[in-house]
Amino acid sequence: MDLGRLLLAIAAVLSLTPVVCGNVVFKVHNKFKGREDRSLTAMRAHDARRHGRLLSAVDLHLGGNGHPSETGLYFAKIGIGTPSKDYYVQVDTGSDILWVNCIGCDKCPRKSDLGIELSLYDPKSSSTGNLVTCDEGFCTSTYNGPLPGCRPDLLCQYNVVYGDGSSTAGYFVKDSVQLDQVTGNLQTSSTNGSITFGCGDKQSGELGSSSEALDGILGFGQANSSMLSQLASSGKVKKIFAHCLDSVNGGGIFAIGDVMQPKVNTTPLVPSQPHYNVIMKEVEVGGDVLPLPTDVFDSGDGKGTIIDSGTTLAYLPDEVYKQLMNAIMAKQPGLKLHTVEEQFSCFQFVGSVDDGFPVVKFHFAGSLTLTVYPHDYLFQIREDAWCFGWMDSGIQSKDGKDMTLLGDLVLSNKLVLYNLENQTIGWTEYNCSSSIKVKDNSGAVYSVGAHDLSSSATLVIGRVFSVFSLFVYMLHSLL
Ligand SMILES: *[C@@H]1O[C@H](CO)[C@@H](O)[C@H](O)[C@H]1NC(C)=O
Ligand SMILES: *[C@@H]1O[C@H](CO)[C@@H](O)[C@H](O)[C@H]1NC(C)=O
Ligand SMILES: *[C@@H]1O[C@H](CO)[C@@H](O)[C@H](O)[C@H]1NC(C)=O
Ligand SMILES: *[C@@H]1O[C@H](CO)[C@@H](O)[C@H](O)[C@H]1NC(C)=O
Numbered sequence: 001m002d003l004g005r006l007l008l009a010i011a012a013v014l015s016l017t018p019v020v021c022g023n024v025v026f027k028v029h030n031k032f033k034g035r036e037d038r039s040l041t042a043m044r045a046h047d048a049r050r051h052g053r054l055l056s057a058v059d060l061h062l063g064g065n066g067h068p069s070e071t072g073l074y075f076a077k078i079g080i081g082t083p084s085k086d087y088y089v090q091v092d093t094g095s096d097i098l099w100v101n102c103i104g105c106d107k108c109p110r111k112s113d114l115g116i117e118l119s120l121y122d123p124k125s126s127s128t129g130n131l132v133t134c135d136e137g138f139c140t141s142t143y144n145g146p147l148p149g150c151r152p153d154l155l156c157q158y159n160v161v162y163g164d165g166s167s168t169a170g171y172f173v174k175d176s177v178q179l180d181q182v183t184g185n186l187q188t189s190s191t192n193g194s195i196t197f198g199c200g201d202k203q204s205g206e207l208g209s210s211s212e213a214l215d216g217i218l219g220f221g222q223a224n225s226s227m228l229s230q231l232a233s234s235g236k237v238k239k240i241f242a243h244c245l246d247s248v249n250g251g252g253i254f255a256i257g258d259v260m261q262p263k264v265n266t267t268p269l270v271p272s273q274p275h276y277n278v279i280m281k282e283v284e285v286g287g288d289v290l291p292l293p294t295d296v297f298d299s300g301d302g303k304g305t306i307i308d309s310g311t312t313l314a315y316l317p318d319e320v321y322k323q324l325m326n327a328i329m330a331k332q333p334g335l336k337l338h339t340v341e342e343q344f345s346c347f348q349f350v351g352s353v354d355d356g357f358p359v360v361k362f363h364f365a366g367s368l369t370l371t372v373y374p375h376d377y378l379f380q381i382r383e384d385a386w387c388f389g390w391m392d393s394g395i396q397s398k399d400g401k402d403m404t405l406l407g408d409l410v411l412s413n414k415l416v417l418y419n420l421e422n423q424t425i426g427w428t429e430y431n432c433s434s435s436i437k438v439k440d441n442s443g444a445v446y447s448v449g450a451h452d453l454s455s456s457a458t459l460v461i462g463r464v465f466s467v468f469s470l471f472v473y474m475l476h477s478l479l
Pocket of ligand 4: 431432433434435
């Protein structure tokens with residue numbers, strides 16, 4: 001797989017056939033017609049006045065677990081529309097839009113082995129649902145300017161290609177999204193915000209046909225198109241969120257709001273990156289620092305290491321991967337590795353992996369450390385068989401651009417705090433089955449507890465896959 005070319009992404013494609021516009025469309029369209037300041041901010045400010053209520057802190061209910069041999073992903077439940085219906089979406093910090101499978105979709109999954117019921121969203125069956133046309137502020141700001149050939153009766157379309165080659169295409173709609181506002185200790189009440197999101201009518205790859213299918217993806221990226229940015233620009237929340245992914249019990253904590261407890265050390269985000277990138281400095285295996293060249297994590301472009309909850313495994317540059325594996329294998333010289341499914345290094349082992357293998361520590365700028373225990377970086381495929389979750393990104397990239405990308409495997413069992421207001425990210429080891437303390441906009445501090453939507457789900461042991469949702473860029477050249 002050529003990671004360098006896995007970029008594609010939100011591409012605006014103007015539909016050639018005029019799209020049927022109901023009254024609702026014109027209503028939205030007319031409201032902003034002729035105004036010069038049709039910026040996202042202006043639209044959100046308008047919505048803020050209309051929807052008035054402050055969300056402040058939000059509690060998302062999580063399910064799933066990061067085991068590559070089980071669900072391999074985490075998902076959240078959100079309500080959309082009036083009346084509200086539930087949708088299950090993969091939580092993904094590596095992409096920027098929320099989308100759900102929509103009515104009329106010819107290749108959307110209808111069934112899931114995750115123990116959840118899938119639904120197709122229908123904007124017409126929601127009294128608050130509106131189609132978004134290509135001349136609206138959301139569309140022009142998402143595509144950084146007016147779309148050539150745009151007419152007021154054409155929809156704002158989108159096309160996102162994820163790092164694993166799967167893709168989703170459709171058109172933007174705007175509707176009320178129900179969220180659980182934190183109103184007390186372990187207490188929430190339902191509230192809603194008006195959000196523009198993708199109505200997916202063409203899915204491909206893993207997204208079109210997977211036994212672990214979900215209704216869509218909730219991108220928690222930094223772009224203005226994300227649900228978080230939309231809520232923030234209408235003044236409902238601060239751009240701060242946290243996740244604690246529980247690989248032991250499944251599910252975990254996902255909250256919007258500033259985390260007061262636990263406290264975390266932080267590292268600055270690399271500026272102007274489409275993802276959450278940080279600067280890695282050193283790798284330590286069993287107490288010994290690997291003798292790596294200082295620029296090895298940079299791919300020469302200074303972009304650093306990507307933190308991505310939508311990725312299951314951990315991808316390291318060739319040089320780092322080789323040294324890391326050698327250092328780990330040095331503690332288990334008798335181990336025989338064999339390759340499973342053409343990509344995983346696996347071995348037979350009986351006993352406690354935490355006793356038999358070294359702890360790995362990644363050191364980041366600002367004295368932030370990520371400690372990864374053997375039970376995190378190894379996953380079990382049979383009673384006596386384990387595989388490494390480390391992947392060599394060099395093998396997958398033809399152009400020698402080795403990236404460093406850390407996914408759920410190493411992010412699990414940690415409280416990870418994304419403070420986009422201050423452009424920092426931080427984490428600390430944490431029991432993700434417990435609770436955290438979150439501050440809302442009024443300054444009140446409340447506990448937010450863990451949820452597991454998937455406790456009833458059937459987990460498919462032995463199936464190994466990885467999803468990674470990298471490189472979602474705007475493709476201006478298509479416009
Ligand atoms: C959304 O919030 C508004 C105002 O709080 C409320 O009137 C409306 O019923 C809510 N919609 C849904 C679907 O809950
Ligand atoms: C995102 O929105 C903010 C204000 O809401 C604006 O200042 C900024 O330019 C926008 N960014 C992009 C890339 O459109
Ligand atoms: C951002 O950092 C400043 C300085 O450290 C601090 O005073 C402020 O509270 C932080 N803001 C948020 C939202 O964390
Ligand atoms: C984690 O927290 C849960 C809930 O408070 C508790 O039942 C469990 O024992 C804790 N686990 C550990 C390892 O401390």
